[in-house]
Amino acid sequence: PRIYYTESQKALMWERWRKGESLQQIAQLFDRNHSSIQRILAETGGIQPVPRCRSRLTLTLAEREEISRGLIAGHSIRSIAMRLRRAPSTISREVNRNGGSSDYRASLADQAAWDRALRPKTCKLVHNRNLAHLVAEKLQLQWSPEQIAGWLRCAYPENEEHQVSHETIYRTLFIQARGALKKELLAHLRRTRVMRRSRHHTQKTDNHGRIVDAV
Known part of the structure; x- marks a missing residue:
């Protein structure tokens, strides 16, 4: 069965990898086979991915809830935008991409925004x-x-x-x-x-510290 790790466990993996520990050594921390560690690290070539986050200009959940309430009350896009001090085009785009005026739901729209923000960007x-x-x-x-x-x-x-x-x-x-x-x-x-190794890594590791071939 596929082994899953929490974000905190992955963070520990990357910390130990940067210090130059082998896959086998890292695996021992979790009492797992080194192949499950290799799978996580090899996804990005041994380079820790930068945490993705949304722009500060992105609508907040509170703003989306205000949009939802405004739509239910029958307010216009322009009046909702004025109340939130946002451009009408921003509110219109938000509503249209999330079901339209009749089906807009704040929580679903916010989750969709997070999903888009966390989606890997094209190289x-x-x-x-x-x-x-x-x-x-x-x-x-x-x-x-x-x-x-x-x-x-x-x-x-x-x-x-x-x-x-x-x-x-x-x-x-x-x-x-x-x-x-x-x-x-x-x-x-x-x-x-x-897989790119840490500069702290020594050359005395065995084959458990390497990936056999590129993805």
Whole structure:
């Protein structure tokens, strides 16, 4: 059966992974097989994902409840927007994407907003083929992702579309975002392991500390 871990347990996994512990050592903390730890860490190539959160400009649950009450009372979108000090277009978009005036429910709309916020974003290198080509060229020249990211910042200081973080490059290579960078480019990394290890990790680990092949 599939083993599930709580968010706090996952946080502990990442903490121990950053300290350089092997999969086997981390698994012992939970009295589990190392393969269940490997599954969690390999999902993002051994790079801890950044916690996703909603923008401060996003409607709150309290605001959504006010929208719901206003709709039930028959108030117009404009009057509801005025009461909440929001743009009418914001309220209109909120209502239309969540069932319309007759079926709008605050709790369901709020949960849907969280689901959208937590949904993984598409890799930048998938959409920007020119940027992906530049990154691939430098990887073939044995440049590290850190060097590539730094070079892009210097070469294109005013163009954010031609900049990408080294973590995004690592993540794209390790988890193989479809159509972004070719798997063969892994061979050009100075460290060709498929899960990125902590700088505290020692080389005396056994095969339980590695992923056999890329996703």
